[in-house]
Amino acid sequence: VDQASGEKLITELRRVVGDNHVLSESELRARYERDWTGRFVGQCQAVVRPANTDEVAQVVSILNNLGVAAVAQGGNTGLVGGGVPRGGEVVVTLERLTEIASLDKRSRQVTVGAGATLQSLQSHLQGSGLAFGVDHGARSAATIGGMVATNAGGIHALRYGTMRFAVAGLEAVFSDGTVMSRMSGLVKDNAGYDLPQMIVGSEGTLALVTKARLRLVKDLPERATALFAVDDTQSAVELLMLLRDEVPSLEAAEVFYKDGLELVSSYLGMHKPFAGDHPAYVLVECAASYDPTEELAQAADGANTRDVAVAVDAVRRNELWSYRESHTEAINAQGIPHKLDVSVAVSAMPEFEAQVRELIAEAAPQALCILFGHLGDGNYHVNILGLEPDDETVDRRVCELVAYCEGSISAEHGIGIAKRDLLSLTRTEQEIEAMRKIKAALDPNNILNPGVIF
């Protein structure tokens, strides 16, 4: 960028959002330029912090006119490099759009600004009798806009679906600065293409999400959490099937393994949950308007497990959850991981697990492979430590195995820049061409997160 056009850009952006909300100094930009694994880092020209939809629209319009790329950013908890700059873009952070409008109890919907964190929405709903159906470990930082843009999944998808199922309406800014506001939240609304749903999961490449109208679910205050120790993935899957049949309150079923538990326990400085070690663990959450402990205990009696710990009070439940939810942080603390978020049919998980371990042991004997994920969704997080950051050979082979197992190379994190060269493994040429045409039609100057997905 030549200096004169760089200065013109900053001046125009400052005119819209005010001097304090255009960050051009490198120390101020730094936290927006690096993802939380440290794998994706890039320099932007500036970070701009609009305060509302109108300012977002003006900012995007300026960038479009000047031909400068925009990287939309929420809580910067993404894991595929889709929310941090690659070089020379402007980061448009939605972090100031935090407003949560009053709850519409009759429709059971709430309107939330893109920059509100998941946790702030959860606190807002407390005591209302309603809850938000999507939840995940990055709740304190991840924002609703980012979750919409990536169609976030998380730990309750087996009961309530992914973000897509929760989006009843959307407000978003297109590349030319026009605003789409489809916020009526109607249950039935088949007037032409569903543009809001097309934007869900588009990773900042079709529009910038500024607000979402979200469907809520009944809050279920009675909870029980159980951690089962099991022989292997096959037993984990059988346990899941049993719980699905016999425990109507089932809300989450997660899986992790001996090596992951080892790493997390020492990272957290916590005792391991059982006296002995076990090959695999299934963490289960039940929620109902009645006490679900009894139905969970009964099902557990009939299950083929090695040990179980059950918790009903919040402190102990959180403790059990921390063994699962701290995997990401504990792994990041070891080094820069390669992360492959993939899914296969639940019934294919045992086979996939065995083969992926074998593949990694053979292709990268020096690497440490930690597997964990969302058992109920067939969603594995394959984390590999000890590979060169830019060496993609093992990533590709893992994704080829996923394709061979008829799974998806991205379950819930998106394609970002991490997997764009792998997209054709689970999408046909015709499908990718159709996606490209949509992208070109909605963003003819290719300014919205260019390089992401394709």
Ligand code: MLT
């Ligand atoms: C999780 O399930 O913990 C998240 O998807 C984060 C991760 O994969 O590391």
Ligand code: ZN
């Ligand atoms: Zn996950």
